[in-house]
Amino acid sequence: MQRRQFLGGAAAAVSAALIGGRARAAAPSVIRVGVPGVGVGNRPVTGGSFFSLLHLQGTLAEEFKKDGIEVKWNFFRGAGPAVNEAVANNLLDIWTHGHLPSVVGRASGLKTRLLASASRRGHAxxxxxxxxxxxxxxxxxxxxxxxxxxxxxxxxxxxxxxxxxxxxxxxxxxxxxxxxxxxxxxxxxxxxxxxxxxxxxxxxxxxxxxxxxTKGDSPTYPSNSGIIAREDFINEYPDVVQKIITLAVKSASWLADEKNRTQAFQLWSKSGTPFANYKEAQQGEDMKQNASPLLDEYAIARYKSAVADSKKYGLIRSTFEVEPWTDRRFLNRALKDTGLERFWAEWDANGKPKG
Structure with a gap:
């Protein structure tokens, strides 16, 4: 009897060790984040978005430090095309992208998913x-x-x-x-x-x-950007993806608070773009809504337009459906867990508040 109990206990210990091993293996040793751009003088810093604050404030690195996971930020002078090349070579896990490069990547066969908006109405x-x-x-x-x-x-x-x-x-x-x-x-x-x-x-x-x-001109001219990730990374590490999107939502809500604007501009200016330029660019803009992470009718409509226009201008050869490309699971949970489900107004396809 004792022998059976010993063997049973040993088996349980081995099983627990195996489960623990799988749990550890389920977390990556490093998270490779991509940024399509560099600061002035090629410095590895960019500004202008709530996602950039995850780097500037160190929140993303701090979140995963306790899990022994390194967060490696990669800044690409070659911007969107360079990011797509890195993704094609399996060198990035999650990144931000403007409309065109994300559309080009998906249209060319990159297995990616759109997880959230990163910015809206970026003016040229x-x-x-x-x-x-x-x-x-x-x-x-x-x-x-x-x-x-x-x-x-x-x-x-x-x-x-x-x-x-x-x-x-x-x-x-x-x-x-x-x-x-x-x-x-x-x-x-x-x-x-x-x-x-x-x-x-x-x-x-x-x-x-x-x-x-484009400020004050046609609302179809400005560009939007999104948070994109590899399908394989999402499927293999969903808990990691959830933490990243939750932190991104918190960062967006922090930026939405007017009392944080000065600090945000100061942090962004580390990119080499002056504080005054960021402040000027945001004058007359609804920073809260422009930093909305929602994938509402407006965001989807802008991506659909990007696909259609990219084809019209000869920038892509084949089109794709935008809605099946999106994955709202992580965003929806992040909004619920943070109590921010109604924090940002949902816009219709024309950029007008719904309801």
Missing amino acids: YLVVPADSPITGVKDLRGKKVAFQKGTASQLSANRILEGHGLSEKDIRSISMDASTAKAAIATKDIDAVFGGTDYLSLRDQGIAKVVYT
């Missing part, structure tokens, strides 16, 4: 040398115009050009990352560039001027 600026005769988009015909191809900037540029009676065929488009394009504007090697908030500093330095911005 058309910047030219300070003494340029260009006064607006219509003056770009035949000019050397830069933007980083394969990124959200290209999709925005194509939409803006079309809205002003032009197309990419009417300009001499040149693919440049932000660092190269800023230098080219300063040396007048290009006539214009489509870019984001970080280009405002060129104006402040007297090097360039802004002749157009």
